[in-house]
Amino acid sequence: MFGRYACTSVALWSDLIVGAFGSGHIRIFSSLKGSLLSEVTAHARWINAIDVAPANGMVCTSSTHCGYLLVKCGSIFRSISPNRPHNISGS
Numbered sequence: 001m002f003g004r005y006a007c008t009s010v011a012l013w014s015d016l017i018v019g020a021f022g023s024g025h026i027r028i029f030s031s032l033k034g035s036l037l038s039e040v041t042a043h044a045r046w047i048n049a050i051d052v053a054p055a056n057g058m059v060c061t062s063s064t065h066c067g068y069l070l071v072k073c074g075s076i077f078r079s080i081s082p083n084r085p086h087n088i089s090g091s
Contacts, residue, residue, distance in 0.1 A: 011059070013052040020047035020061055 005022035012018070016037070017029040024043035029036055043063040050061045 008047055009050040009061075011050050011052040013054065013057055013059075018050060018052055018059055020050040022046045024063065026050070026059065026061065 003023065005025075007019045008022055009020040010017060012031065015031050017031050019027045019029065020042075021027065024041055024045055024047060026040050026042045026047070027036060028038040042061055044065060046064045047061050048063060050059060052059050
């Protein structure tokens with residue numbers, strides 16, 4: 001369904017499943033229906049880890065190119081709004 005890239009990390013938040021993929025995509029699915037709600041190209045390469053802050057839905061990802069990205073799971077339309085990615089120095 002999503003090509004040849006593996007799902008590398010999964011997090012749950014509210015009624016959402018947030019998945020990170022080897023293609024660099026973040027995809028949000030409904031845990032109730034299993035349907036894809038939103039997708040964003042977050043990184044140029046493989047995403048190693050993903051986590052969601054329970055209090056506010058902020059998603060943090062890290063990737064193989066030593067970058068991290070913070071995105072917000074929006075309550076309206078369950079959309080993703082990417083913030084500016086940053087490189088981690090000394091990695």
